[in-house]
Amino acid sequence: MSNASAATLAAEQARAPAQIKYRSQAVAKPYFMAAIGLFIGQILFGLIIGLQYVKGDFLFPAISFSTARMVHTNLLIVWLLFGFMGAGYFLIPEECERELYSPKLAIITFWVFLVAGALTIVGYLGLPYNVLAHLTGNDLLPTMGRGYLEQPLITKVGIVLVALSFLFNLSMTLLSGRKTSISIVMLLGLWGLAIFFLFSFVNPNNLVLDKYFWWWVVHLWVEGVWELIMGAMLAFVLVKVTGVDREIIEKWLYLIIAMTLITGIIGTGHHYFWIGTPAYWQVWGSIFSALEPVPFFMMTMFAFNMVKRRRREHPNQAATLWALGTGVMSFLGAGVWGFLGTLSVVNYYTHGTQLTASHGHMAFYGAYAMVVLTMISYTMPLLRGREANSPQAQNVEKLAFWVMTLSIVGITLCLTAAGATQVWLQRMSSAPLSFMETQEHIMPLYWARLVCGLGFFSGLMLYLISFFVTGKRQD
Amino acid sequence: MSASFTKSTARNIFYGGSVFFFLLFLGLTLDTTMALPSHNAKAKLTDAAVRGKKIWETRNCGGCHTLLGEGAYFGPELGNVYVRRGPDFIKGWMKAMPTNVPGRRQMPQFHLNDGELDDVVAFLKYTSEINTNNWPPNIQG
Numbered sequence: 180m181s182n183a184s185a186a187t188l189a190a191e192q193a194r195a196p197a198q199i200k201y202r203s204q205a206v207a208k209p210y211f212m213a214a215i216g217l218f219i220g221q222i223l224f225g226l227i228i229g230l231q232y233v234k235g236d237f238l239f240p241a242i243s244f245s246t247a248r249m250v251h252t253n254l255l256i257v258w259l260l261f262g263f264m265g266a267g268y269f270l271i272p273e274e275c276e277r278e279l280y281s282p283k284l285a286i287i288t289f290w291v292f293l294v295a296g297a298l299t300i301v302g303y304l305g306l307p308y309n310v311l312a313h314l315t316g317n318d319l320l321p322t323m324g325r326g327y328l329e330q331p332l333i334t335k336v337g338i339v340l341v342a343l344s345f346l347f348n349l350s351m352t353l354l355s356g357r358k359t360s361i362s363i364v365m366l367l368g369l370w371g372l373a374i375f376f377l378f379s380f381v382n383p384n385n386l387v388l389d390k391y392f393w394w395w396v397v398h399l400w401v402e403g404v405w406e407l408i409m410g411a412m413l414a415f416v417l418v419k420v421t422g423v424d425r426e427i428i429e430k431w432l433y434l435i436i437a438m439t440l441i442t443g444i445i446g447t448g449h450h451y452f453w454i455g456t457p458a459y460w461q462v463w464g465s466i467f468s469a470l471e472p473v474p475f476f477m478m479t480m481f482a483f484n485m486v487k488r489r490r491r492e493h494p495n496q497a498a499t500l501w502a503l504g505t506g507v508m509s510f511l512g513a514g515v516w517g518f519l520g521t522l523s524v525v526n527y528y529t530h531g532t533q534l535t536a537s538h539g540h541m542a543f544y545g546a547y548a549m550v551v552l553t554m555i556s557y558t559m560p561l562l563r564g565r566e567a568n569s570p571q572a573q574n575v576e577k578l579a580f581w582v583m584t585l586s587i588v589g590i591t592l593c594l595t596a597a598g599a600t601q602v603w604l605q606r607m608s609s610a611p612l613s614f615m616e617t618q619e620h621i622m623p624l625y626w627a628r629l630v631c632g633l634g635f636f637s638g639l640m641l642y643l644i645s646f647f648v649t650g651k652r653q654d
Numbered sequence: 655m656s657a658s659f660t661k662s663t664a665r666n667i668f669y670g671g672s673v674f675f676f677l678l679f680l681g682l683t684l685d686t687t688m689a690l691p692s693h694n695a696k697a698k699l700t701d702a703a704v705r706g707k708k709i710w711e712t713r714n715c716g717g718c719h720t721l722l723g724e725g726a727y728f729g730p731e732l733g734n735v736y737v738r739r740g741p742d743f744i745k746g747w748m749k750a751m752p753t754n755v756p757g758r759r760q761m762p763q764f765h766l767n768d769g770e771l772d773d774v775v776a777f778l779k780y781t782s783e784i785n786t787n788n789w790p791p792n793i794q795g
Contacts, residue, residue: 232728235759240752243762244728245717309712309764317712324711326725360661382711384704386781387690390724391683426661433664440672444679453789454722455697457689461787463682528791531723531731611794614730615759 198561201272203279208562209289210265211555215643217258217296218548222636224251229632232625242304249329250303255543256327257296262551263369263408264292264345269558270365270415271349275356280348288344295337299330321382325393328379335379342373360429361414364436368407375399387455398447401542402471402513406439409509409550413482413502416557420499422490431481438474446471452523453530461523468521472514475546482506495560495567497576501553504584508545516541516591528606533621534598541591544583552642559646571650579645582638589631597624697783705770706777713764720795722786728759731795736775736782738793744778745771 199205227247231237238247272279279285302311308324315331317323322332330338346369353362378395414432418425448464482503493499516538520529529535556576560568567573605617612620710716715732716725722733735744748771752760766774 228728231759234757236754236757239760240762243717244759245714245726245762248717248726248728249714308714312712321708321711324714324716326716329714329717360665384707385690385699386707386722387694387784388687389707390722391686430659430661430664433661433668437664437668437671440668441675444672444675445682447679448682451686453786454724455690455694455784455786456686457693458787460682460686527789530789531720531725531727533727536727605794606791611792613794 198564198566201278203282203285204269204272204558205562206279206282206285206289207265207269207558209286210261210268211559211562213289213293214258214261214265214551214555217254217261219639219643220300221251221254221258222632222639224248224254226629226632226636227251229625229629233622233629246303246308250300252327253303253329254300259547259551261292262547262554263372263412264288265558266408266412266415266551266554267345267349267365267369269554269562270412271352271362272356274359274362274365274415275352277352277356280351280355284344284348288341288348291337291344292341295334295341299334302331303329320380322380325382325389327397328393335376338376339373342369342376346370346373359425360432361411361418364407364414364432365411368404368409368411371404371407372400375404390454391451391456394447394450398450399444401547402443402446403440405547406443406474407436409505409546410436410439410478412550412554413478413505416498416502416553417482417485419557420493420495420502421485421488422493423485423488428485431477431485435474435477435481438470438477442467442470442473449521449523449526452526465522465524469518471521472510472518475510475514479506479510493567495557495573497568497573497580498553498557500577500580501549501556504580505545505549505553508541508549508584508587510545512538512541512543512545512591516595519595528602529598532598532601533594534602537591537594537598540594541587544587549584568645569648569650572645572648575641575648576645579638579642582641583635584638586631586635586638589634590628593624593628593631597621597628600624694783694785696785697780699780700776702773702776703780704777706773706775706780709766709770709774710777713762718761721781722784723789729761731790732778733781733784733786734790734793734795736778738795741775741779744775748774 224247227238227242228244228251231239231244231247268279268285302315306314308329311331312318312321312323315333317332320332322335323329328335346366349366349369353366356362375396378392381392381395383389383392410432414428417423418428444467445463446468448460449468451460451464483506486499486503520526520534520538560566568576600621601617604612604620605614710721715721718726718729720727720731720733723731739747745768748761748764748766751763754760
């Protein structure tokens with residue numbers, strides 16, 4: 180390191196306390212670092228399963244597809260939760276205009292969550308799943324082996340305890356501080372997240388009821404309360420980078436989340452078409468879920484409108500780019516691609532195909548990965564003692580934005596074509612092919628998807644590198 | 655947005671709308687749970703099927719397969735496999751795994767005994783009896 184950059188660094192460190200408004204906001208930093216680390220792990224396992232799609236016996240039996248996929252999806256959930264928690268610890272003190280109730284508790288909670296998460300992944304990879312289930316008390320209360328909720332009972336209990344500690348800390352901060360709409364919506368979303376996770380302990384023997392209440396976690400998370408968290412995070416960053424009057428931003432926020440829950444709660448019904456539930460869900464589910472793109476479209480309009488009406492030029496342009504990006508990509512992924520398969524007459528043919536996977540990939544990235552990255556982009560420079568990163572670092576970050584985003588578009592298009600092929604050959608043809616015969620016809624698309632996946636990984640590496648680019652500071 | 659439409663109006667729509675539609679959802683849920691026994695009158699949830707469901711879960715079968723269209727998309731749909739292949743094929747298939755055909759997708763060997771294999775079959779028989787409103791479109795799943 181040159182003397183000049185060392186001097187710059189020292190100056191930055193000296194200025195650090197002046198940059199975040201409340202010292203306790205600093206607890207967000209380890210959460211964001213863990214989120215990025217787990218994100219990288221998620222993508223590595225994504226590449227493994229992407230390769231297994233084309234080379235079926237890759238890593239078998241050491242890491243079977245089901246194990247690698249479980250690690251891929253569970254790491255996704257956990258890094259997003261780390262991101263939400265980091266966002267909560269940063270946002271709530273600033274909105275409430277006071278220090279966090281207990282920074283120490285926040286740090287203890289961080290380590291508990293990280294160690295529990297790591298042990299769970301080690302368990303997945305190191306033990307046969309049924310042995311892990313047996314050792315961790317699944318016989319007492321069977322909860323494992325259902326998509327996204329594969330965690331052992333003790334991990335699930337741990338998640339509840341971590342969430343309670345987090346929510347206690349934030350709620351105590353809010354109760355004795357300034358109560359803004361953004362902070363209230365953020366906490367409502369986080370409380371909802373914790374409450375609906377309790378349905379992961381509900382696993383009736385009746386498969387229909389099992390599936391029915393499984394969606395109370397999965398759907399009411401991602402098409403319900405998580406959108407409150409997303410909206411609050413986006414609103415927070417937009418207030419900061421645009422300087423637009425808070426009253427206007429908060430009015431938008433309430434309208435967006437109103438539409439989210441008005442459409443999304445009954446919209447759960449689009450999962451109740453073919454799982455053994457009464458046929459009337461085809462009407463309820465189709466109508467309400469067809470309206471679910473509305474709040475996402477409002478999210479796009481919101482982001483662009485606020486940036487257009489901005490009253491200041493914030494030096495952190497990368498954060499603004501992420502905010503606009505999440506507006507667009509959440510609408511495309513959750514809104515448009517969600518709509519593609521949501522009407523029951525269409526869903527009859529598309530249910531359980533790669534079309535579902537295409538929607539899942541773009542929606543999770545566009546809505547939740549990107550809003551967490553928006554928050555990290557805005558807060559990390561502040562947590563590192565500067566208002567914004569150097570233009571050079573921001574350029575690398577913006578390039579990473581484009582590489583990752585275009586790669587996920589590529590993945591989505593490949594999987595959409597794969598799903599359409601599946602529907603055509605296996606479900607609509609007059610001489611339907613079997614599942615495995617159909618898969619053979621899709622191979623070129625799976626190869627193309629893998630290439631896009633490698634593209635995504637290189638974008639993620641660029642993103643990581645952007646944190647280490649110093650460059651000339653803007654003063 | 656017009657100035658007469660205030661933040662508190664938006665907030666009231668949010669709280670009112672959320673509460674109303676959540677209560678409606680609870681009502682529909684109650685109706686669904688009451689309608690299930692007659693809707694799925696043919697589906698016999700035997701003790702063996704319940705044991706089979708536990709095996710399904712603890713071997714993470716849904717990590718590769720779909721069941722009534724839900725799960726992973728790496729292996730075939732199994733909700734109707736009992737009808738498509740029959741009980742003996744299912745047991746023979748699971749005993750023969752993995753195929754070890756180079757480059758082909760591999761299913762693990764779970765070392766289930768005959769009683770456990772019967773439980774898995776009982777569970778898959780039960781799933782095939784669930785009234786799915788005629789899904790999937792054909793026997794291929």
